[in-house]
Amino acid sequence: MTSADALADIEDVSAFLAFGVRAKLLPSRSDAYLRLVRRYIADSEFAIRVRAAAEGWGLSVLDVSVRNGLILAARPGSLFEIKMDDYVRMASREKVLHAIAHLAVAAVCFPRADDLADDAYVGHVSATSVDIIVREACRVIQNRIDGTADSGDPVSGSSELEEAWRAYMRRPEIAARQNTTTTLAIAKRALNWLADRGLLMPRPMPEEDGTYRTTGRYQVYVRELAAHAAFQDLLSLGVQLPVDGDGRLAAPAVFLD
Numbered sequence: 334m335t336s337a338d339a340l341a342d343i344e345d346v347s348a349f350l351a352f353g354v355r356a357k358l359l360p361s362r363s364d365a366y367l368r369l370v371r372r373y374i375a376d377s378e379f380a381i382r383v384r385a386a387a388e389g390w391g392l393s394v395l396d397v398s399v400r401n402g403l404i405l406a407a408r409p410g411s412l413f414e415i416k417m418d419d420y421v422r423m424a425s426r427e428k429v430l431h432a433i434a435h436l437a438v439a440a441v442c443f444p445r446a447d448d449l450a451d452d453a454y455v456g457h458v459s460a461t462s463v464d465i466i467v468r469e470a471c472r473v474i475q476n477r478i479d480g481t482a483d484s485g486d487p488v489s490g491s492s493e494l495e496e497a498w499r500a501y502m503r504r505p506e507i508a509a510r511q512n513t514t515t516t517l518a519i520a521k522r523a524l525n526w527l528a529d530r531g532l533l534m535p536r537p538m539p540e541e542d543g544t545y546r547t548t549g550r551y552q553v554y555v556r557e558l559a560a561h562a563a564f565q566d567l568l569s570l571g572v573q574l575p576v577d578g579d580g581r582l583a584a585p586a587v588f589l590d
Contacts, residue, residue, distance in 0.1 A: 345369060345379070346386050353387075353403030354413065356550065357531035360402045373397050395557060400452075401549040406557065430516075434523040437467045439555045442547045449556055456547040457536070460520035467516070527551065 349369040352358060360367040373380050374397060383403075384394050391411025395404045407413040441463055442456030443449040524545055527533040532551035536544045 342379070342382065345372070346382050349373065349383055349403060350386060350390070350392075350405075353392075353405045358402065360399055366402060367399065370397060370399055370402055373403070374399075396553045398549070401553065404550055404553050406554070430519055431523065433467055434463060434516075434519045436558075437463045437470070437520070438523050438527065439558055441466055442551070443555055446559075449552065449559060452549065452552070454547075454552070457544055458524065458533070458547070459544045460517050460524060461543075463520035463523070464516050467520075 348365065352363070352366045352369065358366065360370045373383060380397075387394050387405060390413070391408045392405045392413060393408060395406050397403050405413075438458055441458045443454070444456075448454045448456065521543075524533060528535060528545060532548055532554065533545040534548055536546055
């Protein structure tokens with residue numbers, strides 16, 4: 334490789350990473366981006382250099398595809414890491430509530446392992462559906478804790494678990510005036526944050542106002558999240574949303590009254 338070729342290669346690696354950190358940009362909208370995606374897939378040496386450069390910036394390459402482009406994840410301590418303190422500057426209990434909301438968004442979007450594994454699957458989510466599943470999870474957890482307490486058997490970590498979920502249940506769903514601390518407001522913030530980063534897309538139909546659909550990029554991130562114990566714990570509760578025949582959220586009075 335000549336020095337000119339080496340410089341051109343460095344430029345391509347840098348440009349590719351620059352495309353990757355622009356979460357809303359897709360290869361279908363940029364010929365230059367699409368060229369680099371195809372080069373990464375076809376050229377193993379180029380792929381190695383891209384991954385090495387990414388690691389130098391504290392990033393991991395999660396996936397590369399023509400559909401989704403370069404999907405990166407920030408490692409702890411990276412310049413690109415988004416910490417909960419940056420997401421919401423509140424007391425620790427508030428941070429727990431926001432973290433629970435993000436887990437619930439992922440669980441609503443991909444309720445089954447088959448959905449998460451299917452690249453063609455598109456999930457849908459709204460603030461109402463997120464709030465429903467968290468509140469139902471809270472009820473299930475509380476019933477389990479109460480049942481265990483009645484039997485006299487100890488519950489490992491139950492006090493911390495109980496405190497976190499009870500904190501959500503004590504928070505009102507809505508308020509008479511605009512309030513950023515209600516559970517619906519917490520869910521909306523999570524959805525807006527994900528949409529701002531190109532991970533969710535608003536559904537354009539007026540009757541679906543406030544509903545988002547998943548993107549391929551978000552699906553890749555949730556696959557990573559699925560390995561975490563907290564996500565598995567939420568799914569293991571067996572909480573399911575009430576849906577109609579078209580897979581849309583039903584709204585029985587028992588939930589939304």
